Amino acid sequence: MFDGTFSFEALQDAMPILLNEFPLAVWETVYVTILSTAFAIIIGLPLGVLLVAGDKNGVLPLPRGVMSVLGVVINLLRSVPFLILMILVFPLTRLIVGTTVGTVASIVPLVIAAFPFVARLVESSLRELDPNIIEAAQSMGASPFQIIMKVMIPESVPSLISNFTIAITTILGYSAMSGIIGGGGLGKIAINYGYYRYQYLIMFVAVILLIILVQIFQSVGDRWAIHSDKRLKR
Amino acid sequence: MIELKHLSKSFVTADGKVEALKDVNLTIRNGEIYGIIGMSGAGKSTLVRCINMLERPTEGSVIIDDRDIGALSENELRRIRRNITMIFQGFNLLMQRTCLKNVCFPLELAGMNRAEAKKKAMELLETVGLPDKANSYPAQLSGGQKQRVAIARALATEPEVLLCDEATSALDPKTTHSILKLIREINRNFGITVIIITHQMSVIEEVCERVAILDEGVVVEEGEVGSVFANPRSAAARRLVFPEGNEIIVPEESGDERRLRVVFNGAEATTKPLITQMAVDVGIAANILSASTRCIGDKVFGNMLLGVDGGEEAVAKVCDYLQKAGEIVVEEVKNDV
Numbered sequence: 001m002f003d004g005t006f007s008f009e010a011l012q013d014a015m016p017i018l019l020n021e022f023p024l025a026v027w028e029t030v031y032v033t034i035l036s037t038a039f040a041i042i043i044g045l046p047l048g049v050l051l052v053a054g055d056k057n058g059v060l061p062l063p064r065g066v067m068s069v070l071g072v073v074i075n076l077l078r079s080v081p082f083l084i085l086m087i088l089v090f091p092l093t094r095l096i097v098g099t100t101v102g103t104v105a106s107i108v109p110l111v112i113a114a115f116p117f118v119a120r121l122v123e124s125s126l127r128e129l130d131p132n133i134i135e136a137a138q139s140m141g142a143s144p145f146q147i148i149m150k151v152m153i154p155e156s157v158p159s160l161i162s163n164f165t166i167a168i169t170t171i172l173g174y175s176a177m178s179g180i181i182g183g184g185g186l187g188k189i190a191i192n193y194g195y196y197r198y199q200y201l202i203m204f205v206a207v208i209l210l211i212i213l214v215q216i217f218q219s220v221g222d223r224w225a226i227h228s229d230k231r232l233k234r
Numbered sequence: 235m236i237e238l239k240h241l242s243k244s245f246v247t248a249d250g251k252v253e254a255l256k257d258v259n260l261t262i263r264n265g266e267i268y269g270i271i272g273m274s275g276a277g278k279s280t281l282v283r284c285i286n287m288l289e290r291p292t293e294g295s296v297i298i299d300d301r302d303i304g305a306l307s308e309n310e311l312r313r314i315r316r317n318i319t320m321i322f323q324g325f326n327l328l329m330q331r332t333c334l335k336n337v338c339f340p341l342e343l344a345g346m347n348r349a350e351a352k353k354k355a356m357e358l359l360e361t362v363g364l365p366d367k368a369n370s371y372p373a374q375l376s377g378g379q380k381q382r383v384a385i386a387r388a389l390a391t392e393p394e395v396l397l398c399d400e401a402t403s404a405l406d407p408k409t410t411h412s413i414l415k416l417i418r419e420i421n422r423n424f425g426i427t428v429i430i431i432t433h434q435m436s437v438i439e440e441v442c443e444r445v446a447i448l449d450e451g452v453v454v455e456e457g458e459v460g461s462v463f464a465n466p467r468s469a470a471a472r473r474l475v476f477p478e479g480n481e482i483i484v485p486e487e488s489g490d491e492r493r494l495r496v497v498f499n500g501a502e503a504t505t506k507p508l509i510t511q512m513a514v515d516v517g518i519a520a521n522i523l524s525a526s527t528r529c530i531g532d533k534v535f536g537n538m539l540l541g542v543d544g545g546e547e548a549v550a551k552v553c554d555y556l557q558k559a560g561e562i563v564v565e566e567v568k569n570d571v
Binding site for chain 1: 286288311312313314315316319320322324326327328329330331332339340342343344371372373374387391397
């Protein structure tokens with residue numbers, strides 16, 4: 001299947017694409033990933049907080065019904081495969097962006113797919129927090145809202161950054177997948193040239209670039225998480 | 235004044251209902267240092283949490299300066315908690331904030347502006363002796379220093395009551411001593427009522443004026459520290475006073491030896507060797523079978539078991555002699571020690 005992938009001819013064919021299309025594709029992938037992650041965090045963070053605070057032993061216990069609806073919706077969205085979800089949200093995408101094709105359009109399904117995931121990650125970060133610290137805040141007369149804003153979230157920042165790093169690398173993978181049905185970026189190039197036109201070299205280069213991007217996101221995230229953790233200061 | 239009236243608390247767990255507190259009645263006077271001691275699982279932590287309603291008692295009431303705390307709304311309760319602050323065994327500092335910001339925290343909650351809060355927090359760090367740690371993070375401090383920051387934080391809202399939940403249990407003896415000293419200074423200088431929860435006798439002896447002994451959710455003894463510890467009546471109190479076991483090993487009774495229990499109820503500790511002096515003065519050599527005394531302040535508490543030969547007359551002489559020394563009660567004991 002990959003015979004001649006790395007031959008001189010293949011390289012000659014690939015060169016113009018590598019030079020002309022790749023810079024834009026990398027940029028598209030990066031900004032779609034970052035924007036989608038940002039929106040997913042904007043929606044997922046409050047939901048994750050609600051999952052923890054609204055618990056029956058949480059700081060702001062919510063009715064059981066509300067909590068189970070929230071749980072079911074998040075699990076439901078998490079269980080739909082991303083490609084199917086992308087198709088399912090086409091109407092919403094059209095409503096918001098005006099089209100279902102293109103780089104910007106792919107942000108809508110990415111956010112829909114990612115925010116429930118982010119909500120669960122936020123939940124797990126907040127649950128790591130020592131409950132005694134919350135009790136101490138209560139003993140000082142903190143309101144539930146103050147506990148969330150001044151204790152739960154700030155104290156979980158290093159863990160949240162680690163988890164958001166996991167989110168951004170997962171979303172990067174999703175964004176590449178969105179190339180199959182109209183999304184832009186490295187995924188589109190890998191599929192259009194590599195898979196449909198058998199220019200496997202292009203596919204490999206796209207994959208390598210994706211790997212490099214994941215590495216960059218991951219190491220920046222790791223470093224940031226460690227740097228932000230005041231427990232590690234000596 | 236803090237009054238706990240018929241306080242009961244039960245929890246429903248998977249294994250059924252657990253009664254953590256059973257009809258606890260205590261009165262804590264303003265400005266005193268009150269100790270609540272008990273083994274782990276005795277219900278101490280639950281009790282202290284009932285005082286600021288972190289735990290709602292199942293029955294009974296907590297009355298602070300004639301206000302029934304249990305009847306307050308959540309909002310009023312939050313306000314009154316600034317007045318009844320707490321320190322903990324695990325310090326519970328915010329690990330991502332500097333010490334200064336930790337002390338600012340309750341002031342922020344109360345809505346004080348930043349500059350003012352910072353100034354106040356700095357003063358408090360000076361009070362607890364850590365002005366140089368203002369910009370350090372809790373992870374950079376030792377246990378004792380962390381507790382000092384926690385104390386500064388607890389003082390920030392100028393409370394009238396400080397609750398100490400096993401505040402020295404995670405500290406070594408020397409640090410414990412210095413923290414207790416700080417607590418006593420705070421009690422004296424600011425007139426703050428302090429309630430200390432602990433399982434350590436030494437803590438109670440060192441700073442408390444009065445003590446309650448809690449055992450399986452029940453207050454088994456209560457009163458002045460000296461008299462409670464000198465004459466522990468309940469089994470729980472004896473376990474605390476004599477942690478190595480109260481089973482005094484005494485040789486078999488022999489011949490006409492009579493046994494006397496000598497209870498020191500706060501006798502002046504002097505350099506005078508009492509028992510030896512007795513041998514000289516009345517000519518009776520007593521055999522010390524067991525002794526467990528301790529000094530609390532400058533008073534001696536505890537008891538001693540003497541064996542005396544020589545029948546009724548000798549016993550009477552010994553009783554007479556010792557009781558003249560003051561604050562000593564002598565009683566004859568039969569087989570049961």
